[in-house]
Amino acid sequence: MKILGIIPARYASTRLPGKPLVDIQGKSMVQRVYEQASKCKSLSAVVVATDDNRIFTHVKSFGGAVVMTTPAHPSGSDRCMEALEKVGGNYDVVINIQGDEPFIQPEQLEQLIACFNSADAQIGTLAKKIDTVADLLNVNLPKIVFSTDFNALYFSRSPIPGQKSGSPQEWLSRHTYYRHIGLYGYRTEVLKAITQLAPSHLERIESLEQLRWLEAGYTIKVGITSYETLAIDHPEDLEKI
Numbered sequence: 001m002k003i004l005g006i007i008p009a010r011y012a013s014t015r016l017p018g019k020p021l022v023d024i025q026g027k028s029m030v031q032r033v034y035e036q037a038s039k040c041k042s043l044s045a046v047v048v049a050t051d052d053n054r055i056f057t058h059v060k061s062f063g064g065a066v067v068m069t070t071p072a073h074p075s076g077s078d079r080c081m082e083a084l085e086k087v088g089g090n091y092d093v094v095i096n097i098q099g100d101e102p103f104i105q106p107e108q109l110e111q112l113i114a115c116f117n118s119a120d121a122q123i124g125t126l127a128k129k130i131d132t133v134a135d136l137l138n139v140n141l142p143k144i145v146f147s148t149d150f151n152a153l154y155f156s157r158s159p160i161p162g163q164k165s166g167s168p169q170e171w172l173s174r175h176t177y178y179r180h181i182g183l184y185g186y187r188t189e190v191l192k193a194i195t196q197l198a199p200s201h202l203e204r205i206e207s208l209e210q211l212r213w214l215e216a217g218y219t220i221k222v223g224i225t226s227y228e229t230l231a232i233d234h235p236e237d238l239e240k241i
Contacts, residue, residue, distance in 0.1 A: 003113060003185075004091040005043040006083050007033055008076040009059075009099040011052035020055050024102055030055060032102035034064045040106040042113045043095065049083035075209055077184070081195045084188065092116075094191050096184040103230050104183075111223045112185050121221035123194075123213060124185035125152070127178040128225050133168045135179060142180040142208055144222065152220035155180055155208050181229055184210075190218065 009020040009030050020030035027035075030048060037046045048059045051071035059066035067086045073079040080096050093116050095109060108126065115124030127144045130136050136143075139157040146152050154160060163171045171177070186194070194213050202211040213220060 001092045001113075001116065002044050002090065003042060003093045003095060004084065004087060004089065005037050005040065005046040005095045005097050005109070006080045007037065007046065007048045007097045007099045008079040008083075009048050009050045009052075009055050010071070010079075011050070011055055012071070018054075020050070020099055021058060028058060029102045030059060030099055031062050031064070033097065033099055033104060034059070034062075036102070036104045036106060037097050037109065040109040040113075042110055044091070045087070045089070046097075047083060047087055048099070049079050051079075077186075077191065077209065078195050080186075081191055084191065091188055094186050094188055096186070098182055098229075101229050105227050108181075108183065108225055108227045108229075111225050112183050115185060115221040115223050116187070118221055120151075120219055122187055122190045122218050123210075123220045124223065125210070125220055126181035126183050126223050126225045128181055128228070130172070130177040130179050133172065136168055136172065136177055142182075142206075144178050144180040146178075146222045150222045150224075152210075152214065152222050154214070155206065155210050157206055157208070178224075180210075181225060194218065 011018055022029045048066040049069045050056050051069055056066050056068055067083050069079050069082045076096055080094055084094055112124050112126055115121045135141055136159050142155050142157055143160050144155050145160050197212055197216055200212040200215040202215055
Protein backbone atom coordinates (compact mmCIF):
# COMPACT_ATOMS: atom_id res chain seq x y z
CA MET A 1 0.00 0.00 0.00
CA LYS A 2 1.01 3.57 -0.67
CA ILE A 3 0.30 5.55 2.50
CA LEU A 4 0.42 9.30 3.10
CA GLY A 5 0.75 10.73 6.61
CA ILE A 6 -0.82 14.18 6.98
CA ILE A 7 -0.31 16.43 10.02
CA PRO A 8 -3.03 19.13 10.19
CA ALA A 9 -1.54 22.21 11.90
CA ARG A 10 -3.75 25.23 12.48
CA TYR A 11 -2.36 28.42 13.99
CA ALA A 12 -5.61 29.54 15.62
CA SER A 13 -6.41 27.92 18.95
CA THR A 14 -8.68 29.39 21.61
CA ARG A 15 -6.78 27.67 24.42
CA LEU A 16 -3.21 27.89 23.10
CA PRO A 17 -2.76 30.26 20.12
CA GLY A 18 0.11 29.36 17.80
CA LYS A 19 0.20 25.88 19.28
CA PRO A 20 2.16 24.17 16.45
CA LEU A 21 5.03 26.62 16.96
CA VAL A 22 5.28 26.24 20.73
CA ASP A 23 8.86 25.46 21.77
CA ILE A 24 9.39 22.13 23.53
CA GLN A 25 12.99 21.85 24.68
CA GLY A 26 14.47 23.48 21.60
CA LYS A 27 12.10 22.19 18.92
CA SER A 28 8.64 23.30 17.90
CA MET A 29 5.71 20.98 18.50
CA VAL A 30 5.05 20.56 14.78
CA GLN A 31 8.69 19.62 14.16
CA ARG A 32 8.57 16.99 16.89
CA VAL A 33 5.37 15.48 15.47
CA TYR A 34 6.86 15.52 11.96
CA GLU A 35 10.08 13.84 13.06
CA GLN A 36 8.23 11.15 15.05
CA ALA A 37 5.87 10.41 12.17
CA SER A 38 8.78 10.21 9.73
CA LYS A 39 10.18 7.29 11.76
CA CYS A 40 7.18 5.16 10.74
CA LYS A 41 8.53 2.92 7.97
CA SER A 42 5.08 2.11 6.59
CA LEU A 43 4.42 5.74 5.63
CA SER A 44 5.40 6.50 2.06
CA ALA A 45 5.50 10.24 2.80
CA VAL A 46 4.66 12.75 5.55
CA VAL A 47 3.34 16.28 4.96
CA VAL A 48 2.11 19.12 7.18
CA ALA A 49 -1.19 20.74 6.15
CA THR A 50 -1.43 24.27 7.53
CA ASP A 51 -3.48 27.44 7.11
CA ASP A 52 -0.80 29.87 8.25
CA ASN A 53 2.29 31.32 6.57
CA ARG A 54 4.28 31.27 9.81
CA ILE A 55 3.82 27.51 10.16
CA PHE A 56 4.43 27.00 6.43
CA THR A 57 7.74 28.89 6.58
CA HIS A 58 8.80 27.14 9.78
CA VAL A 59 8.21 23.64 8.39
CA LYS A 60 10.20 24.57 5.30
CA SER A 61 13.03 25.81 7.54
CA PHE A 62 13.58 22.38 9.13
CA GLY A 63 13.29 20.59 5.78
CA GLY A 64 9.74 19.30 6.18
CA ALA A 65 7.13 18.88 3.45
CA VAL A 66 4.17 21.25 3.81
CA VAL A 67 1.11 22.42 1.86
CA MET A 68 -1.06 25.48 2.44
CA THR A 69 -4.77 24.83 2.98
CA THR A 70 -7.76 27.08 3.54
CA PRO A 71 -8.51 28.22 7.13
CA ALA A 72 -12.22 27.52 6.59
CA HIS A 73 -12.11 23.74 7.16
CA PRO A 74 -14.45 22.57 9.94
CA SER A 75 -12.37 19.47 10.78
CA GLY A 76 -9.01 17.80 10.38
CA SER A 77 -10.52 15.33 7.92
CA ASP A 78 -11.48 18.17 5.57
CA ARG A 79 -7.98 19.63 5.82
CA CYS A 80 -6.52 16.19 5.04
CA MET A 81 -8.69 15.94 1.94
CA GLU A 82 -7.46 19.26 0.56
CA ALA A 83 -3.86 18.32 1.38
CA LEU A 84 -4.27 14.97 -0.41
CA GLU A 85 -5.54 16.74 -3.51
CA LYS A 86 -2.59 19.14 -3.45
CA VAL A 87 0.01 16.43 -2.87
CA GLY A 88 -1.41 14.04 -5.48
CA GLY A 89 0.46 10.78 -5.90
CA ASN A 90 -2.34 8.17 -6.02
CA TYR A 91 -2.16 7.13 -2.36
CA ASP A 92 -4.22 4.17 -1.14
CA VAL A 93 -4.54 5.27 2.50
CA VAL A 94 -4.27 8.59 4.33
CA ILE A 95 -3.25 8.74 8.01
CA ASN A 96 -4.47 11.80 9.93
CA ILE A 97 -1.76 12.47 12.52
CA GLN A 98 -2.66 14.80 15.38
CA GLY A 99 -0.45 17.89 15.27
CA ASP A 100 -0.62 18.45 19.04
CA GLU A 101 0.94 15.15 20.16
CA PRO A 102 4.71 15.74 20.04
CA PHE A 103 5.58 12.37 21.53
CA ILE A 104 3.52 10.19 19.23
CA GLN A 105 5.24 6.86 18.73
CA PRO A 106 5.87 5.40 15.26
CA GLU A 107 4.65 2.08 16.68
CA GLN A 108 1.21 3.66 17.19
CA LEU A 109 1.10 4.61 13.54
CA GLU A 110 2.12 1.09 12.56
CA GLN A 111 -0.73 -0.30 14.69
CA LEU A 112 -3.17 2.04 12.96
CA ILE A 113 -1.88 1.15 9.50
CA ALA A 114 -2.24 -2.56 10.35
CA CYS A 115 -6.04 -2.02 10.46
CA PHE A 116 -5.95 -1.79 6.68
CA ASN A 117 -4.65 -5.34 6.37
CA SER A 118 -8.34 -6.16 6.70
CA ALA A 119 -10.12 -5.82 3.35
CA ASP A 120 -13.30 -4.47 4.97
CA ALA A 121 -11.53 -1.60 6.78
CA GLN A 122 -12.71 1.69 5.33
CA ILE A 123 -11.54 3.82 8.26
CA GLY A 124 -9.10 2.87 11.01
CA THR A 125 -8.53 4.16 14.53
CA LEU A 126 -7.01 3.11 17.89
CA ALA A 127 -8.29 2.31 21.38
CA LYS A 128 -6.53 1.93 24.73
CA LYS A 129 -7.70 0.14 27.87
CA ILE A 130 -9.01 2.39 30.64
CA ASP A 131 -7.44 1.70 34.03
CA THR A 132 -8.77 4.49 36.26
CA VAL A 133 -12.18 5.78 37.30
CA ALA A 134 -11.00 9.31 36.53
CA ASP A 135 -10.41 8.39 32.88
CA LEU A 136 -13.66 6.43 32.71
CA LEU A 137 -15.67 9.47 33.84
CA ASN A 138 -13.66 12.13 31.98
CA VAL A 139 -15.92 13.58 29.25
CA ASN A 140 -12.82 14.82 27.40
CA LEU A 141 -11.71 11.21 26.84
CA PRO A 142 -14.17 9.62 24.38
CA LYS A 143 -14.98 5.96 24.98
CA ILE A 144 -15.41 3.27 22.35
CA VAL A 145 -17.11 -0.11 22.08
CA PHE A 146 -16.40 -2.50 19.23
CA SER A 147 -17.47 -5.88 17.88
CA THR A 148 -15.62 -9.18 18.19
CA ASP A 149 -14.04 -8.51 14.80
CA PHE A 150 -12.84 -5.08 16.01
CA ASN A 151 -15.30 -2.89 14.13
CA ALA A 152 -16.42 0.18 16.07
CA LEU A 153 -20.02 0.03 17.30
CA TYR A 154 -20.24 3.39 19.06
CA PHE A 155 -18.25 6.27 20.54
CA SER A 156 -19.38 8.32 23.53
CA ARG A 157 -18.16 10.81 26.09
CA SER A 158 -20.02 8.74 28.68
CA PRO A 159 -18.88 5.33 29.97
CA ILE A 160 -20.07 2.67 27.52
CA PRO A 161 -21.47 0.19 28.18
CA GLY A 162 -23.37 1.73 31.08
CA GLN A 163 -23.96 -0.52 34.07
CA LYS A 164 -27.22 -0.58 36.00
CA SER A 165 -25.71 -1.07 39.44
CA GLY A 166 -22.52 -0.58 41.40
CA SER A 167 -19.93 2.18 41.54
CA PRO A 168 -17.65 3.16 38.63
CA GLN A 169 -14.83 1.33 40.45
CA GLU A 170 -16.94 -1.82 40.35
CA TRP A 171 -17.69 -1.23 36.67
CA LEU A 172 -13.96 -1.42 35.91
CA SER A 173 -13.71 -4.76 37.73
CA ARG A 174 -16.61 -6.23 35.75
CA HIS A 175 -15.77 -5.04 32.25
CA THR A 176 -12.80 -3.88 30.17
CA TYR A 177 -13.46 -0.30 29.07
CA TYR A 178 -11.59 1.44 26.25
CA ARG A 179 -10.88 5.06 25.50
CA HIS A 180 -10.62 6.25 21.93
CA ILE A 181 -7.23 7.44 20.69
CA GLY A 182 -7.88 10.18 18.13
CA LEU A 183 -5.72 8.91 15.29
CA TYR A 184 -7.49 8.08 12.03
CA GLY A 185 -6.67 6.37 8.78
CA TYR A 186 -8.88 6.41 5.70
CA ARG A 187 -8.85 4.70 2.36
CA THR A 188 -8.57 7.63 -0.02
CA GLU A 189 -11.91 7.06 -1.73
CA VAL A 190 -13.60 6.89 1.68
CA LEU A 191 -11.95 10.13 2.81
CA LYS A 192 -13.35 11.83 -0.29
CA ALA A 193 -16.83 10.50 0.49
CA ILE A 194 -16.99 11.30 4.22
CA THR A 195 -15.90 14.90 3.71
CA GLN A 196 -19.10 15.36 1.66
CA LEU A 197 -21.33 14.22 4.55
CA ALA A 198 -23.39 16.73 6.52
CA PRO A 199 -23.05 16.75 10.32
CA SER A 200 -25.26 14.09 11.86
CA HIS A 201 -27.64 14.03 14.80
CA LEU A 202 -25.49 11.85 17.08
CA GLU A 203 -22.38 13.79 16.14
CA ARG A 204 -24.01 17.03 17.32
CA ILE A 205 -25.19 15.47 20.59
CA GLU A 206 -21.81 13.92 21.51
CA SER A 207 -19.63 16.45 19.66
CA LEU A 208 -17.74 13.55 18.05
CA GLU A 209 -17.15 13.69 14.29
CA GLN A 210 -16.63 9.93 13.95
CA LEU A 211 -20.29 9.30 14.79
CA ARG A 212 -21.16 10.96 11.46
CA TRP A 213 -19.28 8.20 9.68
CA LEU A 214 -20.91 5.41 11.69
CA GLU A 215 -24.36 6.86 11.11
CA ALA A 216 -23.62 6.91 7.38
CA GLY A 217 -22.77 3.19 7.49
CA TYR A 218 -18.98 3.28 7.20
CA THR A 219 -16.84 0.61 8.85
CA ILE A 220 -14.27 1.80 11.38
CA LYS A 221 -11.67 -0.86 12.21
CA VAL A 222 -10.16 -0.59 15.70
CA GLY A 223 -6.58 -1.38 16.66
CA ILE A 224 -5.66 -1.84 20.32
CA THR A 225 -2.64 0.07 21.60
CA SER A 226 -0.85 0.23 24.94
CA TYR A 227 0.78 3.58 24.12
CA GLU A 228 -0.43 6.65 25.97
CA THR A 229 -1.02 9.88 24.08
CA LEU A 230 0.04 13.27 25.40
CA ALA A 231 -1.92 16.03 23.68
CA ILE A 232 -1.05 19.68 24.25
CA ASP A 233 -4.26 21.71 24.59
CA HIS A 234 -3.51 24.17 27.39
CA PRO A 235 -0.41 26.08 28.56
CA GLU A 236 -0.31 23.89 31.69
CA ASP A 237 0.06 20.81 29.48
CA LEU A 238 3.50 22.10 28.53
CA GLU A 239 4.49 22.01 32.20
CA LYS A 240 3.30 18.42 32.54
CA ILE A 241 5.39 17.14 29.64
